[in-house]
Amino acid sequence: MLTLSVQRRQGDFRLDLDLSAGPGVTALFGPSGSGKTSAINVVAGLARPDSGRVVVDGRVLFDAAAGIDVPPEKRRLGYVFQEHRLFPHLSVRQNLLFGWKRIPVSERSVELDAVIEVLGIASLLDRRPAGLSGGEKQRVAIGRALLASPRILLMDEPLASLDANRKAEVLPFIADMARRFAVPILYVSHAMDEVLHLADTLVLMEDGHAAACGPTEDILSRADLRHLTGHGEAGAVIRATVSGHRDEHGVTALAFTGGTVLVGRVDLPVGASVRLRIHARDIALALDVPGHVSIRNILAGRVVSVTPSVDHLVDVMLDCGGQTIWSRITSLAQSNLCLRPGMRAFALLKAVTVARSDIADRSPIEG
Amino acid sequence: MFAMTPLEQEAVTLSLLVSGWAVAGSLPFGILCAWVLARTDFPGKTIFDGLIHLPLVLPPVVVGYVLLVMLGRKGPVGAVLHDWFGLTIAFTWKGAAIASAVISFPLMVRAIRLSLEGVDRRLEQAARTLGCGPVRTFFTVTLPLVTPGLLSGIILGFARSLSEFGATITFVSNIPGETRTLPIALYALTQVPGGDDAALRLCLISVAVAFAALLASEILSRRAQARLMGN
Numbered sequence: 339m340l341t342l343s344v345q346r347r348q349g350d351f352r353l354d355l356d357l358s359a360g361p362g363v364t365a366l367f368g369p370s371g372s373g374k375t376s377a378i379n380v381v382a383g384l385a386r387p388d389s390g391r392v393v394v395d396g397r398v399l400f401d402a403a404a405g406i407d408v409p410p411e412k413r414r415l416g417y418v419f420q421e422h423r424l425f426p427h428l429s430v431r432q433n434l435l436f437g438w439k440r441i442p443v444s445e446r447s448v449e450l451d452a453v454i455e456v457l458g459i460a461s462l463l464d465r466r467p468a469g470l471s472g473g474e475k476q477r478v479a480i481g482r483a484l485l486a487s488p489r490i491l492l493m494d495e496p497l498a499s500l501d502a503n504r505k506a507e508v509l510p511f512i513a514d515m516a517r518r519f520a521v522p523i524l525y526v527s528h529a530m531d532e533v534l535h536l537a538d539t540l541v542l543m544e545d546g547h548a549a550a551c552g553p554t555e556d557i558l559s560r561a562d563l564r565h566l567t568g569h570g571e572a573g574a575v576i577r578a579t580v581s582g583h584r585d586e587h588g589v590t591a592l593a594f595t596g597g598t599v600l601v602g603r604v605d606l607p608v609g610a611s612v613r614l615r616i617h618a619r620d621i622a623l624a625l626d627v628p629g630h631v632s633i634r635n636i637l638a639g640r641v642v643s644v645t646p647s648v649d650h651l652v653d654v655m656l657d658c659g660g661q662t663i664w665s666r667i668t669s670l671a672q673s674n675l676c677l678r679p680g681m682r683a684f685a686l687l688k689a690v691t692v693a694r695s696d697i698a699d700r701s702p703i704e705g
Numbered sequence: 706m707f708a709m710t711p712l713e714q715e716a717v718t719l720s721l722l723v724s725g726w727a728v729a730g731s732l733p734f735g736i737l738c739a740w741v742l743a744r745t746d747f748p749g750k751t752i753f754d755g756l757i758h759l760p761l762v763l764p765p766v767v768v769g770y771v772l773l774v775m776l777g778r779k780g781p782v783g784a785v786l787h788d789w790f791g792l793t794i795a796f797t798w799k800g801a802a803i804a805s806a807v808i809s810f811p812l813m814v815r816a817i818r819l820s821l822e823g824v825d826r827r828l829e830q831a832a833r834t835l836g837c838g839p840v841r842t843f844f845t846v847t848l849p850l851v852t853p854g855l856l857s858g859i860i861l862g863f864a865r866s867l868s869e870f871g872a873t874i875t876f877v878s879n880i881p882g883e884t885r886t887l888p889i890a891l892y893a894l895t896q897v898p899g900g901d902d903a904a905l906r907l908c909l910i911s912v913a914v915a916f917a918a919l920l921a922s923e924i925l926s927r928r929a930q931a932r933l934m935g936n
Contacts, residue, residue, distance in 0.1 A: 382834055410833040411842075417834040423827055426933045427849040436845075437835030468934050486835050 340364075340490055340524065344380050344390030344400070353377065353387075353546040359490075363516050363523045363536045365554070368543030368566065374526040375420075377543070378492045381524065382417050383410035395489050416488030416521075420495045422475040424467035430478050431463040437486030447487040448519055456518055457481045457511050473504035477511060484519060491523045497532060509535055513699070530567070533558075534575065534615055535698040542566045555613070559662045561645060561653060572653070573617040574663050577700070580610045589634075589689060592697075596658030597637045601692040606699055613698040618653060620691040621665035624684045625675055635687040639663060641679050644672060652677075656685055710903075713910060715882055716890040720914070723798055723886055724866035727805035728813070728859055735810060735858060739817035740843075761811040768807055769875025776800065776876075800877040801884045805866035813862035820854020821847070852929040860922030864915060887911050 339360055346353040353373045366374040379385035381392055383399065386407065392400040394415070399408045416437070424433050434450065454460050457477045467475055476496055483491060496512070497505045513535055516523050527533055533540060533554065540554040542563060550563050558567055558575040581593040583603065590604040592614060599614065606612065627636060639658035647653045652672045656663045663685050677683065709717065738757055742750070760768050776783040776794045786792040794800045824847055832842040848855070870888040877884040879893055891907040894900035 384830055384834070409838070410830075411836050411838050413834075414836070415834065417831070419827070419831065421827070423831040425828060425832075425846060427852075436832070436837075440836035466932075482835070 339395055340381065340522065341391070341393040342377070342381060344387035344392060346376065346380060346385065346387040346390075348376065351376075351546060353380070355380075355546070355548055357541055357548050357551055359522060359524055359539065359541075361520070361522050362538035363525050364539040364541060365525045365527055365533045365537035366541050366543050367527055367530075367533050367537075369528060372543040373546040374528075374543050375494055376546075378417075378494055378524055378526055381490075382415055382492055383408060383413050384417075397489075414486070414489050416483030416486050416491040418476075418480050418483045418491065418493040418496045420498050422467070422472075422479040424475055424479055424482070426467055428466075429463070430459065430465055430467065430470070433467065433478060434459075434463075434481050434485055436482060441487050445487060448484050448521075450485065452518075453481045453484055456515055471504070472500050473507045476500060476504075476508055480508075480512065480515065484515065484521070488521060491521050493523060493525045495526050495528070497527075497529070510699075512536060531695050534613060534696070558615070559664070561643075561655065561664070572619070572664060572666060573615055574661070575613060575615050576661050576663075578612050578614050580604065580606050580608050580612060582608055594661055596639065596661035596663070598635075599637075599687060599692070600634045600689045601697065602689060602694065604694070604697055606701070610699060610701045613700050614692070615696040616663060616687060616692070617696075618664035618666035620687060621656075621663060622686040623654060623656075623665050623667060623671075623675065623677070624686055625682070627684060628686070631686075633686045633688055635685075635689060637663065637685040637687070639683060639685055641677055641681045641683050643679055644677055654683075656683060658685060709910070710906075712890070712903075713907060716885060716887045716907070717910060717914065719798065719801075719882070719884075720867055720886040720888075723801045723805055724863050724869075726799075726802040727809060727866040728862045730802065731806040731810055731813065731862065732859065735813040735817055735862070736848075736855075738810075739814045739821055739858075742814070743818045743821040757814055758811045760808050765808055765869070765871025765873075766875050769804055769872035772800070772804055772807065772872065772876045776803070796877050796880060796884065798877075798883055801869075801873050801886060804872040804876045805869040806862075808869050808872050809862040809865035812865050813858040816858035816861055817851065817854050820851040820858075823854075824850050850933070853926050853933075856922060856925050856929060860918060860925075864918050867911075867915060867918070887914070 341358045343356045353376045355377055366377060368374055376385055380387050387400060387402065389402040391398065398406050399413050400406060438446065457480060459477055459481060462470060462474055462478065480496065497508055500508060509532065516536065525536055537554045540552065540557040541548050542550045542557065544566055549566055550557055555575045555577060557563060564572050576594050578592040578594040581591045581598060583590050588603045589600045592599045592601060592612060637658045639656040642655040642657050645653045647666065650669045651666055652669050654665045654667060654677060656665060665685060742754060773795060774780050778784065778787050778793065778795060783794055786794060794803060828846055829842050832846045837845060868888060873886065874889055879885050879889050887907060891904055894904040894907060
């Protein structure tokens with residue numbers, strides 16, 4: 339549990355942050371220069387706030403008023419940097435054990451074998467960092483931070499320096515690790531797909547302060563935060579469960595409170611919990627159930643609001659069985675259909691528009 | 706086969722002993738000064754920097770004379786060492802080592818400082834977040850990363866010590882078996898009639914010793930570099 343309430347001036351930039359992060363993954367999302375990295379540097383003790391308090395698990399790490407400033411090495415936090423920062427003169431094994439060695443035996447909550455297994459780095463142990471690929475280096479860096487048995491793990495865009503393939507390679511490890519080792523994670527990112535896959539709680543950062551904070555699905559579905567979550571990203575994020583596969587057609591059915599959505603085959607067991615992002619621009623609207631149509635996903639709902647957006651587009655908010663779905667249509671379509679709040683409408687979604695990266699596995703690990 | 710005369714052996718052994726002690730004794734101070742110059746900022750740093758570099762630009766005779774005045778048996782420091790600890794510095798091989806150390810100190814500091822300035826501070830930050838205090842971070846991360854610079858500092862200092870003449874002869878004179886190092890033995894031979902052949906031999910020995918030191922430094926440096934690069 340982290341409570342952060344700090345102010346820091348850095349040239350023209352002002353960080354003024356109030357937030358708390360509970361268990362699970364808390365993502366700090368925002369454009370570069372919004373103060374995300376400053377925020378976690380303050381938590382780690384690498385940057386000193388002008389005023390305020392930093393408390394982790396009830397332990398005061400910084401309190402300007404009381405004159406407390408615990409040095410970084412005594413904070414017991416793990417930090418995964420944007421660049422791996424592995425020690426070039428040490429082997430992978432020595433890097434991994436660097437923090438672990440310095441923890442009293444009774445306080446070690448994470449063991450080497452478990453980390454090696456989760457991160458898949460058994461074959462790298464005797465090599466040196468210079469000989470590893472970018473993805474491998476970042477996995478080792480994650481393992482190194484984790485083995486220091488941190489009270490909270492700070493991750494500063496750990497995937498930003500990796501290309502798309504390497505990123506896809508490391509992302510599942512982080513998701514897996516967050517659940518397996520039950521360590522709270524403060525995750526800085528400016529990539530929406532990372533947030534979608536990892537974040538339980540989302541903090542939107544803007545000009546050095548937290549513009550919004552809450553469960554990821556809620557924050558990403560809110561229209562008033564679109565300018566922060568990105569116009570291109572506009573859409574709803576819903577929780578769903580894999581309800582079945584139809585292998586002969588290569589589709590998977592995802593059930594949520596408002597109905598069932600068919601998407602391209604997803605390799606997850608029936609019953610798995612997923613997070614699904616439905617882009618507003620992928621949703622078409624109809625006032626009646628269309629007859630002969632290729633679209634398989636037809637969700638019944640009610641219009642909640644109609645808001646003009648940029649470029650003669652309007653955003654229509656639909657309530658489908660308690661789940662918010664957004665649709666972005668032209669103002670021409672809106673006026674032809676005379677869409678008004680309170681009307682019954684059907685949301686149409688083509689299965690192929692849901693990309694694999696829009697579906698995130700959110701199942702807990704057993705055992 | 707090239708066999709050395711007892712006189713040559715004595716000079717070579719003494720040179721290696723004096724240079725070895727000069728480097729070993731000044732290395733901790735060299736690292737400390739390099740660290741202060743590379744990492745700290747304080748009023749008067751330029752003067753501190755200048756003081757360290759002074760032996761590089763002063764005539765070695767001046768350095769030798771100052772040492773003699775300070776550390777001679779009647780000098781302010783020398784008297785204390787002699788009366789309280791029974792230590793005599795002037796006109797002994799210890800004095801030769803001190804003269805060499807002072808003269809070679811700036812070269813050693815420069816090499817280590819350059820290397821320290823090249824260390825990625827972000828790695829030290831990473832070590833701090835992993836539970837290492839500042840001192841421990843220095844010994845477990847910073848120092849291993851400056852190994853190549855440390856080696857070149859050691860070799861530069863050693864080589865400069867081997868060639869030390871002016872300060873040594875002024876401070877500790879030319880005493881056979883005590884302070885007659887290679888350059889001093891060579892100089893002495895050039896001053897006596899018919900010493901040319903022996904002087905030439907000493908020249909060749911000096912070249913061989915210096916060359917061996919350079920070669921060793923190159924090999925060690927490459928190994929250290931390769932270690933850091935991951936081979």
